Amino acid sequence: MLGEYRIEGRRASEIAASVERAVGAGELQPGEVLPPLRELAVYLEVNPNTVASAYRTLRDRGVIETAGRRGSRVRSRPASTAREALRVQVPPGVRDASAGNPDPSLLPPLESALAEAAARSARRPVLYGDPAVDDDLAALARSAFTRDGVPDGPVTLTSGSLDAIERVLAAHLRTGDAVAVEDPGWGSLLDLIPALGLRPAPVAVDDEGPLPEQLARALQDGARAVVITDRAQNPTGAAVSRARATELRTLLADHPGVLLIEDDHGHGIVDLPLHPLSGITDHWVLVRSTAKAYGPDLRLAVLTGDPVTVDRVSGRQRLGPGWVSHLLQDTVAHLWRTSAIEPAAIAGSYGRRREALIRALAERGVPARGRSGMNVWVPVPDETGAVARLLHAGWAVAPGARFRMQSPPGVRITVSALADDDIAPVADAVASAVGLGEARRYE
Numbered sequence: 405m406l407g408e409y410r411i412e413g414r415r416a417s418e419i420a421a422s423v424e425r426a427v428g429a430g431e432l433q434p435g436e437v438l439p440p441l442r443e444l445a446v447y448l449e450v451n452p453n454t455v456a457s458a459y460r461t462l463r464d465r466g467v468i469e470t471a472g473r474r475g476s477r478v479r480s481r482p483a484s485t486a487r488e489a490l491r492v493q494v495p496p497g498v499r500d501a502s503a504g505n506p507d508p509s510l511l512p513p514l515e516s517a518l519a520e521a522a523a524r525s526a527r528r529p530v531l532y533g534d535p536a537v538d539d540d541l542a543a544l545a546r547s548a549f550t551r552d553g554v555p556d557g558p559v560t561l562t563s564g565s566l567d568a569i570e571r572v573l574a575a576h577l578r579t580g581d582a583v584a585v586e587d588p589g590w591g592s593l594l595d596l597i598p599a600l601g602l603r604p605a606p607v608a609v610d611d612e613g614p615l616p617e618q619l620a621r622a623l624q625d626g627a628r629a630v631v632i633t634d635r636a637q638n639p640t641g642a643a644v645s646r647a648r649a650t651e652l653r654t655l656l657a658d659h660p661g662v663l664l665i666e667d668d669h670g671h672g673i674v675d676l677p678l679h680p681l682s683g684i685t686d687h688w689v690l691v692r693s694t695a696k697a698y699g700p701d702l703r704l705a706v707l708t709g710d711p712v713t714v715d716r717v718s719g720r721q722r723l724g725p726g727w728v729s730h731l732l733q734d735t736v737a738h739l740w741r742t743s744a745i746e747p748a749a750i751a752g753s754y755g756r757r758r759e760a761l762i763r764a765l766a767e768r769g770v771p772a773r774g775r776s777g778m779n780v781w782v783p784v785p786d787e788t789g790a791v792a793r794l795l796h797a798g799w800a801v802a803p804g805a806r807f808r809m810q811s812p813p814g815v816r817i818t819v820s821a822l823a824d825d826d827i828a829p830v831a832d833a834v835a836s837a838v839g840l841g842e843a844r845r846y847e
Contacts, residue, residue, distance in 0.1 A: 411439070414450055417810075419458035424467055424603045427478055428580020438468060438476045464809070466598040492791065494800040500821055501830070502802040504638065506673070506778065507820035510753060511699045512744035514735065521734035536718065536727035537561055541737040545692070545706040548671075548740075554690050555683035557708040560718045561728040565669050565693040566592050568705050568717075569631065570600065572689050575716035576663045577602055577628055584622040584630040586614055588781070588807035588814065590638045590667075593631060606809040609637060611775045613644035616651045623655070629663035630656070634678055636670025636696070636777025639807045639816035641758065643670075643776040649679035656684045663713075664688040672697030674776045675751035687713050694736055696778070697745055704732050754778045757819040757827070764831035770838060778820045784838050787813035793837035799830055 409431045413419035426432040438444070441459060445452040459476055462468040470476045494500045542559040550556070562568040573583065579601035585593060587606035597604045605622040607614045614632055623630075632652070635643040644652070656664060664685045668678060671692045682688045689709030694702045708714070721727070739745070758774045765772045765782065774780035784790040784804075791803045794815070804814035815834075822830060 416454050416457035420461040423462055425580060427467055428601060432478050434478050436478045440475060492800045498795060498798050498800050500800045501817045502800045504818050506696050510750050512739060517735045517738040520738050521731045524734050525731060530730040538730060538733045541733045544737060544740045549708050552678040554680045554708060558711055558714045559706055559708050560714050562705050563703045563728055565667055565691050565705050568691040568707050569665055570596055571717045571720060572665055572713060573600060573629060575713060576687060581628040582626055584619055584627040587809045587811045588639055591806040608811060609640055609642050611642050611773060612648040613642050616655055620655055623659050631665045634666050634668045635674045635676055639779050640781040641774035641777045641779050643676045644679050646679050649681060653681050653684045660686050666690040669693045669696055670777050672745060672747050673750050673754060675748055676776050689713055698739055702732060704728055704736055754819060757822055760827045761819055764827050765834060768831055768835035770835050778818055780817045780819060781814050782834060783812055783814045790815055790837045794833055797833040799833050
């Protein structure tokens with residue numbers, strides 16, 4: 405079957421993993437046709453529905469594509485925008501709680517920071533050959549890392565968190581390697597991993613972070629890297645607790661060769677303490693983006709990690725963009741030096757709206773999650789129907805398919821777009837959309 409390569413497995417996940425391994429190893433080439441599902445089911449002695457589920461998983465992960473009667477074949481190139489294509493188109497008159505953007509009213513004014521950066525550039529223009537990272541910015545970042553208990557390590561910069569994660573993965577992994585990722589998790593990351601020729605290994609998440617038993621299974625199955633969101637997890641709002649961090653550190657200590665990537669994009673918008681896992685494995689990084697606290701257009705993330713990893717990232721960056729603009733670096737340094745934002749106030753603003761929505765949904769019999777950050781995750785029985793009914797009711801929410809691999813259906817509601825007066829109407833609309841009919845309130 406398929407020449408020298410034999411597809412194996414009894415469960416859908418095993419069959420999908422077998423095909424992914426072959427694609428990653430080059431044993432299945434782009435454009436190569438997979439067996440018809442009934443033929444493969446007979447060969448493997450499994451139910452055709454099992455093979456259909458495996459093929460569906462492979463399509464969702466961007467490994468294969470289906471062309472009707474012509475069957476399924478290995479994609480000619482990895483998917484790069486599959487989940488972004490699931491974005492809701494917001495009609496006129498519909499309120500948008502789907503985009504995941506910060507509240508503009510909580511972002512700091514940039515005029516003085518940009519003016520100072522421009523003035524500094526006029527006094528001393530940055531030229532080819534100058535250091536890639538400004539010493540002042542690096543010192544401020546390193547000081548903040550140290551205060552939060554992040555191990556000592558060099559600091560470098562990238563153009564946002566996703567850029568950092570891509571560069572770190574490319575610095576250590578090879579095509580076909582598996583990466584343990586949160587499920588549900590950040591849709592852009594779930595797109596990036598197959599785009600790099602890597603295999604996502606889903607790890608379920610509760611309010612305290614990744615479930616240790618599921619991460620253990622992914623590591624036992626050969627995951628070469630782990631990506632964990634420390635706080636304000638997208639889309640569920642999970643935050644790694646002290647107890648969970650202890651469990652995860654103990655687990656990772658048995659796998660020192662695994663690459664650990666921590667994404668602390670919630671820095672500056674959450675009031676829960678950081679419980680870093682960094683330093684427990686040989687190769688690790690912790691990334692902080694300015695996007696949520698200072699504005700997505702600043703496009704700057706600081707990262708620290710073990711010297712080998714940071715050196716590889718910096719070295720590869722020199723061969724591409726060279727450096728992150730010093731105008732941006734000086735702008736961010738000014739914002740940090742002058743304490744341009746009040747993290748406690750920002751966290752409080754998001755927290756009040758998030759908790760009010762969760763409470764209002766609970767009063768209507770709808771369970772929801774959102775321990776930190778700006779998002780609330782609502783499990784729903786019929787994701788497509790719920791999104792459509794909410795649109796009809798005047799509310800756009802993000803479909804859970806953008807964030808899921810194996811986890812149950814849900815929708816993400818971003819509270820940064822909501823005012824206090826919006827909470828009850830949104831909760832009523834959600835209760836109706838998930839089929840609970842009349843809103844039910846409990847005193």
